[in-house]
Amino acid sequence: MSESHSKIITNIKAELGSRLTIMGHHYQNDHVIQHCDLRGDSLELARKVPGLKSEYIVFCGVSFMAETAAMLASDQQKVILPAPEAGCVMSDMAPWALLDAVMRKLTADGRRVTPLAYVNTEAAIKSVVANYGGSVCTSANAETMLKWAREQGDGVLFLPDANLGMNTANRLGIPESKWARLDVSGMAKNLNPEDLADKEMLLWPGLCVIHKRFKAEQIDEIRHRDPDALVVVHPECHPDVVAKADADGSTSFIIKYVEEAPPGAAIYIGTEINLVERLAKQYRNEKLVRPLYPSRCLNMAKTTEEVLAATLQDLDGIDAVTVPGDVAHKATVAIERMLDICS
Template identity: 35%
Template sequence: MEHNELKEKILELKEKLPVTLVAHYYQRDEVFELADITGDSLELARRCKADDKEWVVFCGVGFMGQSVKVIAPEKRVAMPKIACCAMARMIDSTYYDESVEFMEKAGIKKEDILPITYINSSAEVKAKVGEMGGMVCTSSNAYKIIEKGLASGKKILFIPDRCLGQNVANMMGLKSCVIGDGKDPNEADIICYDGFCSVHQLFTVDDVKFYRKRYPGIKIAVHPECDPAVVAVSDFCGSTSQLIKYVNELPEEQKVAVGTEYNLVHRMRDKNIYVLSSTKPECPTMNETTLEDVYRTLKEIEKGEVVNEIQVDEKTRKWAKVALERMFEL
C-alpha cells in the first residue's frame, strides 16, 4: 500500500474508532505526525489517563505502554510494536534483588536502602521499588526526587541508568559509585546500577571538541543519559522537554549541537542546529513502529482481535502505581 493511501486509511480509522493515537518524541516522522498526543514518556501516560477514548494506541517502547496501564487501568492499551527499550531490559526482578544483596553484603542494611528507578524500567521493577518504599523518577525531576530521597538519611539505590544517577550526584556535589566498579558503596551517597542508554553513549567529549572548534560560540545541549564526561563539557543538560525549551529559547542565529535521539533533534529547528555525533544517533527500538504497524493495529481494534494489548497483573500494577504516585506527590 502506498504511503499516502496508508495515511488516509489510518486517518479514516481514527475517526471511526474510539481510539487515541499516541507517539513518543523519538518515533519516526511518518508516525509522529499522525498522533493525537505527543511527548515524553511520563507526559504521555498522564495525558492518556485524562483522555476520554476507550483505546490508547501507543507508539513507543514497552515500558511506556505499561505505564499507561498502571496509571489508568480502565484504559485498553494496544501497541503497534511492543518494542523494548534496551536500558529497561538491562534490569529485571532478579538483577534488582542482586543489587540489593550487593549493598547488604557491603554492610548496608536493607531498611537503610531507598530505591529509586528511572521511568525507563518495567512495571515489574517499578513494583519491586514500590514495595521497598521507593519511587520513580524521570530525567526532568531526578534531581528533586533524589534530593527528597536523601532527606530520609538512607542510601540511594538508583536504577537502571548509571549516567543519570552519576550526573545528578555531580550536580548535587555528592559521591556516587556504580555496582561492579570496585568502589565501596558505603562511601557513596548514590549507588548506581550499571545500565545505560546505547544511543546516548554515542556522544563523546571529542564530538563536543569538534563542534566547538568548527563553530566558535556554538552551544552544546545534552540529555542526562549522556556520559558524565560529556555533560561536564556541555552548556546545558536537560530532559527531552527541557532540551526542546532550551533550544526554542535560543536566538535563531545561535548555533547549537544537541546530544540526544536523532528524530527529536531534526524536528527542533530549521537551521543552525546539529546532531552532536559523527553517526546517526537513532534509537533502533523506537524506530521499529511503522505506518503499516499502526494501520494493522487499528484494523485489529475494528475487528475486536487485538494482538499486542498491554496487560499488567494486579499486584504488579498496585505497587508500580505506588512508586509512581510517590513521584507525583512531589
Template identity: 40%
Template sequence: MQATAIAFDRFKPLQDDACESRIVAGKAALGKRAVILGHHYQRADVYKHADLTGDSLKLSKLASQTDADYIVFCGVHFMAEVADILSKPEQAVILPDMNAGCSMADMANLAKVERAWRELGAVLDPDQAITPVTYINSAADLKAFCGEHGGIVCTSSNAKQILEWSFARREKVLFFPDQHLGRWSGYMIGIPPDEMVVWDFDEPLGGLTPEQIRKARILLWKGHCSVHQMFQVQHVLNFRNQYPEGMVISHPECNFEVCKLSDYVGSTDFIINTVAESKPDTRWLVGTELNLVNRIAEQFKPQGKIVRFMAPTVCMCSTMARIDPQHLAWTLENLVEGKVVNQIKVPAREAELARTALKRMLEVV
C-alpha cells in the same frame, strides 16, 4: 463476541504511503474512542499521526487524563505499561508492535535487583538505609519493587528532585537502570563523585567491597542507553573548535563528561523548549536521539537556527522505530473492527505496587 483479528501479514507488504491513508481513515472512524500518544523519539511517519506528544513524564500524565477507550502508544514497552498502570481499568492500552522495547530497560530485571537487595543486606539493612529509585525506563515489576520498598520512579525531567526526596528519607539510593542519569543527577545535587559507585550486577556484591558500600551515597546500576552512549567528548570539542559561539545541549543519558562539557543538560522536553526559546540565528549541537534532532532542526530553520546532531553516525532508537506505519495501520483497522490487538496489561498486584511508586513521583513534580 470479539471479531477475529485482521492478520498483520496483510499489512507487511504495504508501502508507507499506502499506510498513510489507512491510518487517517482509521483515526477518523474511531474518533474520540482512540487517542494516539507519540514519544519524541518516534519516527516522523508515525509521529505525525499522534494526538498527543511528549517525553515520558508528560505522556505518563496524559495517559492518566484521557477518557479514550483505546490508548495507542507509539513509544516502547515500558511506556505502554505506565499508561496501563495510570489509566482507568476499562481503558485498553495498545503497543502497535510488541517488539518495541528499550535496551536500557532490559539491563535491569527483577531477579537481579532482588539479588542486589539481598546482597546489600549482608552489609546494611537496605529497607532502612536505601531508597530504590527506578528511572521510568524500566519494567513494571521494577517499579513495583520500588513501590514495595519505600522507593520511587523518576524521569529525566525530575531525577534531581526525586533524589532530594529520597535522601530526605534514607541515607543512600540504589539507582537503576541508567548509571548516567543517576550520576548526573547526583552531581547536580552536590554528591561528590567518590560517593557514587557503580553496581556491576554481574559481580558478587556488585563488584564492591563492604567498605565502598558503606561510604557510598548512590549505588549506580551498570546500565546505559545504547543510543546516548554514542555521543563522545570529541564530538563536543570538534564543534566547539569549529563554532566557538555555538551552544551544546545534551540529554542526561549521555555520559558524564559529555554532560559536563555541555551548556545545557535536560530531558527531551527541556531540549525542545531551550532551543525554541533561544535567540534567532543561533547554532546548536544536540546530544539526543536522531528523529527528535531532525524534527527540531526543521522546526527552527525558519528562525535561522542551525541544529546539528552530535554524532557523525546515525543513532536512532531502533526499537522504538519498530512501530512503523504498517503496525499503526494494522492496530487502528483492528480497533475499527472491534478487535483489540497487542494490549499491554500489567498484572493487578504488580500494577498496584508500581502505581504507588509512580504516584509518589507525581506528587513530587
C-alpha cells in the same frame, strides 16, 4: 511511507473520534508522530493518561512506556503497543530478580537504602522498587526525585542508568567520593555491603546505548570549527559530555532550549536523531539545528506508519498491554508517588 497507510490512519481516527487516542514519544519518526494526538517525553505522557476518556489508547513508543500507560489507565480502557517487540536495552540491564537480590544484600544489616528507578524500566522493576519504599523518576524530574530519595534513608540506589545518576548527583553537589558503581554480575555474588557503608550514591551499571554514542571529543571538534555554536545534550550522556555542553536536560528541555535560542544560532543536539531532525525542519528558516552525532533508537523505529495503520485496523483483535495485578498494584504505587511529588 505509503499514502494509503496515512489515509487508513486518518480515516479510522475520524471514524472513532474521541474513542481513540494515539500517544507518541518524541523519538518516533515524523511519519508516525504526525498522527499522534498527544506527544511528549515519558513524564508528560504518563501525566496525561489518567485524564483520558478514550476507549482505545494506542501508545507509539516502547514497552515500558505502554506498561506505565496500562497501569494508569482505567479498567474500561485498552492500551495497545503497535510494535510489541519494541523493548529497551537499558531496561533489560536491570532484571527484577537481580534488583531484588541486590536490595536484600544492601539492606541485610538494617541499612535503609532507597531505590530510585529511572522510568525506563519494566513494571516488575517498579514493583520491587515500591517494595523497598522507593519510587521512579524521569530525566525531567530526576533532581527532584533524588532529593526526595536522599531524605528517606542513608543511601540511594539509582538504576539502571549510571550516567543519569552521576549527572543528577553532580547537580545536587554529591561528591564523587560518595559514589559507588555496583558490581551486580553473577546475581551480585561479589557485592559486599561493608565496602559501601560510606557511599551515599549507589549506581547500577546500566546505560542508554543511544546516548553512549556521544563523546566529549565531538564537542571539542564543534568548538574548534564553530566557537559560537551551542551544544545541548540529554543527561543520559556521560558526565564528560554533559560537562562540555552548554546545557543538558530532558527531551522537553531540549525542545524549549532550541525554541529560546536566538535567531541565527547554530545548535548541536546530543539525543535521538528523530527529535533532532524534527527540530531542524521546524526551525530551518531561523536557526541551524544539527545532531552532535546521528544516533537512532532501533526499538523506537519498530513503530512505522504501516505498523500503526495495521494496528488501528484490528483494535479489537490485538491483545491489550497488561501487567499482572500484584505487580501492577505495587508498580503503580511507585509511579503515583513520583507524580504526587512532582505535581
